[in-house]
Amino acid sequence: TGRKRNSLTPRSTLFPCPSCQRDIDLGERGINGLFRNFTLETIVERYRQAARAAIAIMCDFCKPPPQESTKSCMDCSASYCNECFKIHHPWGTVKAQHEYVGPTTNFRPKILMCPEHEMERVNMYCEICRRPVCHLCKLGGGHANHRVTTMSTAYKTLKEKLSKDIEYLISKESQVKAHITQLDLLLKETECNSERAKQEASQSFEKLYYVLEEKKSAALRAIETSKNIRLEKLQTQVEEYQGLLENNGLVGYAQEVLKETDPSCFVQTAKQLHVRIQKATESLKSFRPAAETTFEDFVVDTAKQEDILGDLSFHSNGLEIPEINEEQSRMYNKALISWECPGKTDSADIYVLEYHKLNKEEESVTWQKTEVCGKSKVLSDLDDDSSYAFRVRGYKGSICSPWSREVIMRTPPAPVFSFLFDDKCGYNNEHLQLNPRRTSVESRAGFPLLLGSERLQVGCYTTLDYIIGDTGIAKGKHFWAFKVEAYSYLVKVGVVPSNKIQKLFHNTHDVTSPRYEQDSGHDSGSEDAFFDSSQPCTLVTLGMKKFFIPATPAAPKDPASRILPLPSCLGICLDCDRGRVGFYDAGRMKCLYECEVDCSGLMYPAFALMGGAAVHLEEAVTAKYREHHKDI
Numbered sequence: 001t002g003r004k005r006n007s008l009t010p011r012s013t014l015f016p017c018p019s020c021q022r023d024i025d026l027g028e029r030g031i032n033g034l035f036r037n038f039t040l041e042t043i044v045e046r047y048r049q050a051a052r053a054a055i056a057i058m059c060d061f062c063k064p065p066p067q068e069s070t071k072s073c074m075d076c077s078a079s080y081c082n083e084c085f086k087i088h089h090p091w092g093t094v095k096a097q098h099e100y101v102g103p104t105t106n107f108r109p110k111i112l113m114c115p116e117h118e119m120e121r122v123n124m125y126c127e128i129c130r131r132p133v134c135h136l137c138k139l140g141g142g143h144a145n146h147r148v149t150t151m152s153t154a155y156k157t158l159k160e161k162l163s164k165d166i167e168y169l170i171s172k173e174s175q176v177k178a179h180i181t182q183l184d185l186l187l188k189e190t191e192c193n194s195e196r197a198k199q200e201a202s203q204s205f206e207k208l209y210y211v212l213e214e215k216k217s218a219a220l221r222a223i224e225t226s227k228n229i230r231l232e233k234l235q236t237q238v239e240e241y242q243g244l245l246e247n248n249g250l251v252g253y254a255q256e257v258l259k260e261t262d263p264s265c266f267v268q269t270a271k272q273l274h275v276r277i278q279k280a281t282e283s284l285k286s287f288r289p290a291a292e293t294t295f296e297d298f299v300v301d302t303a304k305q306e307d308i309l310g311d312l313s314f315h316s317n318g319l320e321i322p323e324i325n326e327e328q329s330r331m332y333n334k335a336l337i338s339w340e341c342p343g344k345t346d347s348a349d350i351y352v353l354e355y356h357k358l359n360k361e362e363e364s365v366t367w368q369k370t371e372v373c374g375k376s377k378v379l380s381d382l383d384d385d386s387s388y389a390f391r392v393r394g395y396k397g398s399i400c401s402p403w404s405r406e407v408i409m410r411t412p413p414a415p416v417f418s419f420l421f422d423d424k425c426g427y428n429n430e431h432l433q434l435n436p437r438r439t440s441v442e443s444r445a446g447f448p449l450l451l452g453s454e455r456l457q458v459g460c461y462t463t464l465d466y467i468i469g470d471t472g473i474a475k476g477k478h479f480w481a482f483k484v485e486a487y488s489y490l491v492k493v494g495v496v497p498s499n500k501i502q503k504l505f506h507n508t509h510d511v512t513s514p515r516y517e518q519d520s521g522h523d524s525g526s527e528d529a530f531f532d533s534s535q536p537c538t539l540v541t542l543g544m545k546k547f548f549i550p551a552t553p554a555a556p557k558d559p560a561s562r563i564l565p566l567p568s569c570l571g572i573c574l575d576c577d578r579g580r581v582g583f584y585d586a587g588r589m590k591c592l593y594e595c596e597v598d599c600s601g602l603m604y605p606a607f608a609l610m611g612g613a614a615v616h617l618e619e620a621v622t623a624k625y626r627e628h629h630k631d632i
Helices: 038-051 082-088 135-140 151-171 173-242 249-258 263-285 303-310 447-453 498-505 625-631
Strands: 013-016 023-025 071-073 078-080 124-126 131-133 148-150 335-340 350-357 368-372 376-379 387-396 407-410 432-434 440-443 465-468 477-484 490-497 538-543 546-548 563-565 570-575 580-585 590-596 603-610 613-617
Touching: 078 082, 124 135, 124 151, 148 151, 151 173, 249 263, 335 350, 335 387, 368 376, 440 603, 465 498, 477 490, 490 498, 490 570, 490 580, 490 613, 498 603, 603 613
Parallel strands: none
Antiparallel strands: 013 023, 071 078, 124 131, 124 148, 335 376, 350 368, 350 387, 387 407, 432 440, 440 613, 465 603, 477 570, 477 613, 490 538, 490 603, 538 546, 546 563, 570 580, 580 590
């Protein structure tokens, strides 16, 4: 079956050549654009004739009943008996010069024609593509710049090479026979070793059966012994209570004693009888069974053993333990889990990735399993705002490696929100530069910044260049992530409501430079860390590899404690329903700062840059994400 290259070229089909195993583009003409392998057809026909020697090829021109043909004309592509051949190929005519052979059904043309130029015969051989071509292919076709040679030269060269190779193989016949003998011995040895391995495996399982049978017998004996003891106690208690019935047992005996009229005899018997009656009365008031009826203490917990038996496999001999690469693994709209072997070798044929959600309430852990042919897997069935444990092991046939070290990763706190930078609303193309896909924005500290500050002698007051996302959020909880380049001087990130976008882009003097001022007691960037309620949007300040927590009443008083290292990837979680926005370390999904926000209108992701800075939106994880980045 052919394989479609892509949806844009539906009529271009790749087909694996059975001879050279290369992918051949059939193009618009399909199979008609390929050469016929006449040499192979001749060989096949030769064996067919040998197989059907007893079956005659009939004449194509005899009147019924047809006669057996004696020759076939390669020019007419037909078979004839002697009489019909004389009739259709009269002596002295052009047809008399036709080439004829013995009876056959394989008619091949005398001249090999070019499949791309049907009226041209092939007369050259392309040494680059290793195929016959015509002069039009060389002049203006796909072989214009290729090195070609004459057909006779190619025929002579290839025939000499093939003859030498065949002679070499024939001369090594004894060596080939020796190898065949060795392989026959290996086949027998493999059979013997497999039977021995089966016996050893059976013995190992027999030992497990024996241990389980012993444990089973011991457990059943313990349960039976406990049952007998409990039944004996309960039966004794039944008999004691039956004695309390009227005219039966203890009560009947007491009733008979009461009939005694001799005081001395009565007192002698009644004293001990009264003690027994009192004990029976007390036991009646506080009735308790003499034994428990449940056997909860005898429940066999086999969960761990089941897990161990489930992992039971042949001992790994040289199969490396894979390691999950946490730097290449990602948690975003989907989870990308990548792993590698320490030896950098593909010793395993297939890998099994297991994962489960961390839940303190669940006592037992149920691992979800998926088989992977490569060294990465994209998972899309994970819950938001949850932690998961991952582990992987390799398999080669029935042999498996031990499990890798478990790696715990956390999913985003909300569904991922997809957007691009808006290149129309307020976009300043003089100061900002977008990439063609609108996923990265860069601010260059050039002449406009210098010209804007040349008139100032103390400090440097300038504007931020704002840019927003092209899609707004009306309700719900959403999360997006991005990266800020380490060299970035000043970046602000956050959200802005739709009714304040105009004010945002017309707020001309909204920030001071993070440089020292002559009368400032704060160092670089500290002025921008303070929260300003007059700003039209909710933003936090980043820059110079730092994350500045805004100065709010709930924030620490010490300015140094409000400055954190800048994470490699940042995230923002906007909860419109609760009116809150959080700023996250997206690598660990840890909230760094959260505050209230007015979500009365559409909310847009907002960014501001000054000086040399760059922001890159995090790319969504897709099934081809790993392969794409590996190619890059």
